[in-house]
Amino acid sequence: MAVDKQCETRIWGERVQSWQCHKRAIIERDGKWYCKIHDPEYVKQKNMKKQTRWAKEAAKQSAIWALKQARNNATEGLTLEELKQVTPNLIRKALGGI
Numbered sequence: 549m550a551v552d553k554q555c556e557t558r559i560w561g562e563r564v565q566s567w568q569c570h571k572r573a574i575i576e577r578d579g580k581w582y583c584k585i586h587d588p589e590y591v592k593q594k595n596m597k598k599q600t601r602w603a604k605e606a607a608k609q610s611a612i613w614a615l616k617q618a619r620n621n622a623t624e625g626l627t628l629e630e631l632k633q634v635t636p637n638l639i640r641k642a643l644g645g646i
């Protein structure tokens with residue numbers, strides 16, 4: 549039976565010390581052994597997923613910002629009394645029916 553190998557990733561503590569991951573290595577990449585969560589391919593995929601999620605969130609935030617800007621532009625110059633009359637439907641109309 550093969551001897552279990554240990555994952556070679558070093559984990560950094562809160563101070564300066566680091567230690568070797570205690571998990572059992574299951575995969576070899578470029579001559580080094582890694583456990584499941586430190587497998588460079590797995591880490592890469594996880595980071596890509598994270599970036600995709602961030603990009604989606606950023607796109608959502610900028611859409612919200614653009615809508616707010618458009619709403620501000622659409623209501624610019626209105627008096628307080630006129631602003632009180634502004635309804636979501638009126639804003640939608642002013643924005644071109646979004």
Ligand SMILES: [Zn+2]
Pocket residue numbers: 555556557569570571582583584585586
């Ligand atoms: Zn590990």
